[in-house]
Amino acid sequence: MSQFASEAPPSVTFPAPARRITIPVELGPESPKDTARMKRYSVFAIAREALRDHMGWERAWASPEPRKTYDVIIVGAGGHGLATAYYLGKNFGITNVAILEKGWLGGGNTGRNTTIIRSNYLQDASAAIYEKSRSLYETLSQVLNYNIMYSPRGVIMLAQTEHEVRGYKRTAQANALQGVATEFISPARVKEIVPIINLDGPRYPVLGGLWQARGGTARHDAVAWGYARACSAMGMHILQKCEVTGISRANGRVTGVTTNRGDIGCNKLGIVVAGHSGHLAEMAGFRLPIESVALQALVSEPIKPCMDCVVMANTVHGYMSQSDKGEMVIGGGTDGYNNYTQRGSFHHIEETIRALIETFPMVARLKMLRQWGGIVDVTGDRSPILSKTPVEGIFINCGWGTGGFKAIPGSGWGFAELMAKGYSPLCDEFGLDRFYQGRFIDESVAAGVAH
Amino acid sequence: MLILTCPCCGVTAEETEFHQGGEAHLKRFGPGSSDDDFHTYLFAKENPKGAHFERWRHNNGCGKWFIMARDTVTLEVYGSYPAQTHEPPKHIREAITARRPGWRWRGFA
Numbered sequence: 001m002s003q004f005a006s007e008a009p010p011s012v013t014f015p016a017p018a019r020r021i022t023i024p025v026e027l028g029p030e031s032p033k034d035t036a037r038m039k040r041y042s043v044f045a046i047a048r049e050a051l052r053d054h055m056g057w058e059r060a061w062a063s064p065e066p067r068k069t070y071d072v073i074i075v076g077a078g079g080h081g082l083a084t085a086y087y088l089g090k091n092f093g094i095t096n097v098a099i100l101e102k103g104w105l106g107g108g109n110t111g112r113n114t115t116i117i118r119s120n121y122l123q124d125a126s127a128a129i130y131e132k133s134r135s136l137y138e139t140l141s142q143v144l145n146y147n148i149m150y151s152p153r154g155v156i157m158l159a160q161t162e163h164e165v166r167g168y169k170r171t172a173q174a175n176a177l178q179g180v181a182t183e184f185i186s187p188a189r190v191k192e193i194v195p196i197i198n199l200d201g202p203r204y205p206v207l208g209g210l211w212q213a214r215g216g217t218a219r220h221d222a223v224a225w226g227y228a229r230a231c232s233a234m235g236m237h238i239l240q241k242c243e244v245t246g247i248s249r250a251n252g253r254v255t256g257v258t259t260n261r262g263d264i265g266c267n268k269l270g271i272v273v274a275g276h277s278g279h280l281a282e283m284a285g286f287r288l289p290i291e292s293v294a295l296q297a298l299v300s301e302p303i304k305p306c307m308d309c310v311v312m313a314n315t316v317h318g319y320m321s322q323s324d325k326g327e328m329v330i331g332g333g334t335d336g337y338n339n340y341t342q343r344g345s346f347h348h349i350e351e352t353i354r355a356l357i358e359t360f361p362m363v364a365r366l367k368m369l370r371q372w373g374g375i376v377d378v379t380g381d382r383s384p385i386l387s388k389t390p391v392e393g394i395f396i397n398c399g400w401g402t403g404g405f406k407a408i409p410g411s412g413w414g415f416a417e418l419m420a421k422g423y424s425p426l427c428d429e430f431g432l433d434r435f436y437q438g439r440f441i442d443e444s445v446a447a448g449v450a451h
Numbered sequence: 452m453l454i455l456t457c458p459c460c461g462v463t464a465e466e467t468e469f470h471q472g473g474e475a476h477l478k479r480f481g482p483g484s485s486d487d488d489f490h491t492y493l494f495a496k497e498n499p500k501g502a503h504f505e506r507w508r509h510n511n512g513c514g515k516w517f518i519m520a521r522d523t524v525t526l527e528v529y530g531s532y533p534a535q536t537h538e539p540p541k542h543i544r545e546a547i548t549a550r551r552p553g554w555r556w557r558g559f560a
Contacts, residue, residue, distance in 0.1 A: 276500070287497075292523075339524070341523075345466065
């Protein structure tokens with residue numbers, strides 16, 4: 001028996017609550033409120049709410065009932081779809097917009113990626129849109145009044161073969177001409193930036209790296225939530241659990257969509273659904289140069305800070321960064337065949353981990369907590385499609401493949417311009433017609449398989 | 452992990468022994484064809500959510516190419532048959548119909 005067993009349980013008195021707490025019950029899609037008033041988040045808001053038991057916080061976005069018709073419907077409430085809607089309102093004053101989402105907001109690839117932000121691409125068109133995106137990320141927290149936790153901690157892409165050394169030196173030169181700040185660094189400098197790295201891997205020693213100091217990470221869910229809150233505040237409708245089952249056309253023009261929440265009319269339709277683009281294109285009556293595969297990622301148990309940048313090893317398919325919670329966030333390779341499973345092949349985990357253990361021996365005894373997959377839409381030249389389509393009024397934004405998260409603000413910026421004006425300098429090169437014309441934006445060599 | 456059977460050598464093995472090589476039953480268009488045909492042949496993908504026909508190669512085995520019918524959602528393997536076949540055999544089409552009534556894949560049903 002413990003010596004404490006005879007002791008009386010300590011009497012604890014909790015202070016009575018200052019006022020009666022009532023739980024608001026008008027949650028969920030039945031909420032009668034059509035649009036949310038956006039209250040600014042600030043240090044004063046925190047102080048004010050601290051004084052009244054945090055009862056004044058409001059839902060970040062409304063869940064209204066669909067209207068009969070909208071000026072613009074965006075299919076897909078992930079990062080790209082929400083960013084498109086946001087810039088339609090912000091830059092072009094188009095706010096009669098609905099964003100339809102079959103699942104929950106940000107539950108697709110926006111919530112499944114490894115949050116890497118960089119813009120060190122080879123081709124000019126890619127560098128333009130990715131650098132636009134990266135620069136928008138710099139101030140996105142302030143612009144949206146929502147902390148997206150952008151952390152420009154730097155990104156290293158390891159060169160582990162002679163071909164990669166040559167490739168990255170070429171990219172560094174191209175980036176210098178494009179105005180993107182990158183440099184090719186020596187193995188010694190790599191070791192200085194990432195002390196836990198093993199430069200003398202048995203298969204693939206580190207021969208250098210492409211370093212982008214203003215690359216980094218951001219909180220992926222917060223990007224979707226921040227855009228959603230801002231869209232809702234402009235009066236746009238975010239309709240979750242609203243799956244598009246058909247696209248109606250008349251005289252070669254889009255007239256609306258059929259959903260599980262009824263028919264909704266529109267003048268313009270933006271399809272921004274990543275891995276399911278081919279499926280929606282089929283509903284609209286055209287085919288895409290897209291194949292869908294599962295790409296997987298995993299995170300370890302949280303550990304103390306040990307790596308303050310993002311390291312990408314493209315030759316061996318291993319990408320790692322450390323989240324603010326301390327988990328090592330690890331990205332792996334894509335499956336070798338088309339699928340829509342959102343989990344990924346088991347043997348790829350082994351390959352990814354094997355590569356990482358060679359490069360970072362200290363992670364060998366880490367336990368992995370979670371593993372998941374997302375369906376990525378891959379084009380032949382590994383560049384996205386931001387384009388008009390054979391159906392008038394339908395626009396498509398897809399093909400971001402394995403690297404769409406970094407592009408969310410830039411993609412939304414350009415695609416909104418394309419939808420509003422019919423032309424956008426940022427999207428011009430990324431049209432569907434490039435496949436007819438053989439005018440590829442070849443990033444499959446420049447970026448390896450990784451993004 | 453897919454478990455596949457090579458119709459050429461008859462071996463049943465895990466997917467790491469094989470390699471996928473793109474869509475099957477392509478009609479090839481080369482020089483002299485129309486832009487539309489050439490574009491469709493090279494780029495327009497079926498990319499179905501459901502039954503799919505692909506070319507696979509028994510890389511770490513007999514090295515032969517063959518065609519496989521597979522489901523991209525459930526990962527069920529409907530069956531495999533030699534690469535020289537111009538349309539899916541009846542028993543494979545029936546196996547797909549049992550799972551996905553009314554399926555279509557290009558001209559096949």
